[in-house]
Amino acid sequence: xxxxxxxxxxxxxxxxxxxxxxxADRISCIESEVSLEYNEKVKSFIDYFTVRDRPYTQEVLNKxxxxxxxxxxxxxxxxxxxxxxxxxxxESGLRPNAISRANAVGLxxxxxxxxxxxxxxxx
Numbered sequence: 212x213x214x215x216x217x218x219x220x221x222x223x224x225x226x227x228x229x230x231x232x233x234x235a236d237r238i239s240c241i242e243s244e245v246s247l248e249y250n251e252k253v254k255s256f257i258d259y260f261t262v263r264d265r266p267y268t269q270e271v272l273n274k275x276x277x278x279x280x281x282x283x284x285x286x287x288x289x290x291x292x293x294x295x296x297x298x299x300x301x302e303s304g305l306r307p308n309a310i311s312r313a314n315a316v317g318l319x320x321x322x323x324x325x326x327x328x329x330x331x332x333x334x
Contacts, residue, residue, distance in 0.1 A: 244292040267304070274305040278318070 234257060238249045260268045282296040302320040303309035315322050323333050 243294055245294040271300055271305050278305055 231254060234254060235249045238247055238253075241247060278299065279296055282299065283293060286293055286295055299305055299318045302315075303318045305318065307318050309318070309320065310316050311320055313322070326333055
């Protein structure tokens with residue numbers, strides 16, 4: 212039986228009890244420059260972000276309108292895959308002031324030592 216679709220507060224629909232096959236089918240329809248794989252580990256993350264910690268996901272989605280246009284413009288300028296913008300969600304949850312236990316900072320969780328290695332200023 213196919214689960215009924217539910218509508219989120221942000222216009223994104225989801226299937227609360229989707230089967231493995233339903234999610235795999237949806238992912239296979241996504242056009243992407245970056246290869247997308249689907250397996251049990253990916254399914255568990257999808258479940259976490261769409262069901263178990265939905266408020267966090269909605270909070271992050273609210274921030275995309277501010278950050279993604281900036282990221283998209285810069286990625287396009289340097290001919291980089293648009294999908295890289297999603298890395299900032301994974302790294303920091305789109306929190307510019309994020310600091311990891313390893314002292315990686317910012318939206319992209321950049322390390323000061325890495326910046327020095329590439330001749331960048333820490334400012």
